Amino acid sequence: MDDQSDVEVLGRTELFRGAPLDLLAEVQRASFRKRFAAGEAIVRQGDPPATVYVVVVGRLRVTQTTLDGQQVIIRYLGPGEVVGYAALVDGDAHPGSVIAVDDCHLIGWSAAVVRDIMSRHSLIAINVARILGGRYLDMQVRLRELSTEKVERRIAHTILRLVEQAGRRTARGIEIAFPLSRQDLAEMSGTTLHTVSRTLSAWEERGIVDCGRRRVVVAKSQLLESIAEEQA
Amino acid sequence: MDDQSDVEVLGRTELFRGAPLDLLAEVQRASFRKRFAAGEAIVRQGDPPATVYVVVVGRLRVTQTTLDGQQVIIRYLGPGEVVGYAALVDGDAHPGSVIAVDDCHLIGWSAAVVRDIMSRHSLIAINVARILGGRYLDMQVRLRELSTEKVERRIAHTILRLVEQAGRRTARGIEIAFPLSRQDLAEMSGTTLHTVSRTLSAWEERGIVDCGRRRVVVAKSQLLESIAEEQA
DNA sequence: CGGCATCTTTGCGCTGGCGCAATAAACAAA
DNA sequence: TTTGTTTATTGCGCCAGCGCAAAGATGCCG
Numbered sequence: 001m002d003d004q005s006d007v008e009v010l011g012r013t014e015l016f017r018g019a020p021l022d023l024l025a026e027v028q029r030a031s032f033r034k035r036f037a038a039g040e041a042i043v044r045q046g047d048p049p050a051t052v053y054v055v056v057v058g059r060l061r062v063t064q065t066t067l068d069g070q071q072v073i074i075r076y077l078g079p080g081e082v083v084g085y086a087a088l089v090d091g092d093a094h095p096g097s098v099i100a101v102d103d104c105h106l107i108g109w110s111a112a113v114v115r116d117i118m119s120r121h122s123l124i125a126i127n128v129a130r131i132l133g134g135r136y137l138d139m140q141v142r143l144r145e146l147s148t149e150k151v152e153r154r155i156a157h158t159i160l161r162l163v164e165q166a167g168r169r170t171a172r173g174i175e176i177a178f179p180l181s182r183q184d185l186a187e188m189s190g191t192t193l194h195t196v197s198r199t200l201s202a203w204e205e206r207g208i209v210d211c212g213r214r215r216v217v218v219a220k221s222q223l224l225e226s227i228a229e230e231q232a
Numbered sequence: 233m234d235d236q237s238d239v240e241v242l243g244r245t246e247l248f249r250g251a252p253l254d255l256l257a258e259v260q261r262a263s264f265r266k267r268f269a270a271g272e273a274i275v276r277q278g279d280p281p282a283t284v285y286v287v288v289v290g291r292l293r294v295t296q297t298t299l300d301g302q303q304v305i306i307r308y309l310g311p312g313e314v315v316g317y318a319a320l321v322d323g324d325a326h327p328g329s330v331i332a333v334d335d336c337h338l339i340g341w342s343a344a345v346v347r348d349i350m351s352r353h354s355l356i357a358i359n360v361a362r363i364l365g366g367r368y369l370d371m372q373v374r375l376r377e378l379s380t381e382k383v384e385r386r387i388a389h390t391i392l393r394l395v396e397q398a399g400r401r402t403a404r405g406i407e408i409a410f411p412l413s414r415q416d417l418a419e420m421s422g423t424t425l426h427t428v429s430r431t432l433s434a435w436e437e438r439g440i441v442d443c444g445r446r447r448v449v450v451a452k453s454q455l456l457e458s459i460a461e462e463q464a
Numbered sequence: 465c466g467g468c469a470t471c472t473t474t475g476c477g478c479t480g481g482c483g484c485a486a487t488a489a490a491c492a493a494a
Numbered sequence: 495t496t497t498g499t500t501t502a503t504t505g506c507g508c509c510a511g512c513g514c515a516a517a518g519a520t521g522c523c524g
Contacts, residue, residue: 125357133321
């Protein structure tokens, strides 16, 4: 992984998409690379945001934790996505934690550097707006699902979204390409691991999914979609 | 309301905050004023986003509706806030509808004009990023509440947020300064109007709130806060 | 290969809050 | 005032899904 290839990678991230080559080169010179092992924390909830990253390889989980230790998963981040957006919009604390699910390779900058680039290049500031607009939209949809749908539908929607985001074709069907426990699914769907487990067991019986320990493979996505859309 | 005072108003909006006077004047010249009566739709879900507004006076409700007619309230908008953000980040359809709750006075621009200003002035693009970052953050908090808290706490949090956003001191306590039905509260808290009604009745008995038809006054905010924070 | 930690499954009982339905109150129009 | 419309209240029964608990499966690491 040399500097030249980093420039190419940066040009494909949501943050620097569309930037001219000289800007990408400048951005590359100001960057550093960093690796995190599975389970390591990249960002801790409450910390002051000092660094911005983009994901090169690997998968990250963004969570928010309450005082009494309950967690929700805000989203997963994959290649090309931004980690630590709070540093881009002068938040004074990270609203959530980010943990590596896989072994990850990130490229990072100090917050000041990226903020400076944003103010000198409106294109980058516009990219940030687009990124946050997209995440805001995602949350609107999830909020609506959580408010109006029953658990089974919510779990179905959650899995379909993950398939969209990180699905990998296999012999048995489409596999979600990172380790994903029942607890994780519960924290994304607003339910408990017990209910997720029961639901997946029922689906497995019908041949809709094929799961293992921290592994989910969707065999009949058509059926899953119909569960996600059914009324009542 | 002459052009000069419009410039002052614009300088205080979240979208144009910090802009130099000449830019504000340019923005003002490209703008038009528009009024909406209570109940009128400013934006309809699914429409292509062609116009951006900022609120001068009045209150607006942003909702998202499912195919089968169920609604959730995404947020309320008040003076200084942006209406129709999708037009700023090239969404191809408005993700929700916006309805006037009061009689409203807005200032608007065609999407192309504001997008052009964003690309010529990174400050404005950065403001957009900040706005969307703030809304994204709000949604994270609400999603967490909806996932982890029981109804009574959620309703308490919802009311406290509205008080924060649109509270007005009165003799009886702090009043939410726009008409707000039980149904509205239900659509913000992820429950039914029945449960909201029962909960408010119980609180009224304890003297915590004092409500009427589409009206909520918080008499003992301390007690309401303790309900919002209590464990279990 | 065995021991340990983590993750998953499943039975059972309980309850928060939903859904229905009927009444009452507030407001607007005429 | 009457009439109609929208909004709010409240009783009652029910059930989806939570919480507990205990056993079972899987994979890791020494």
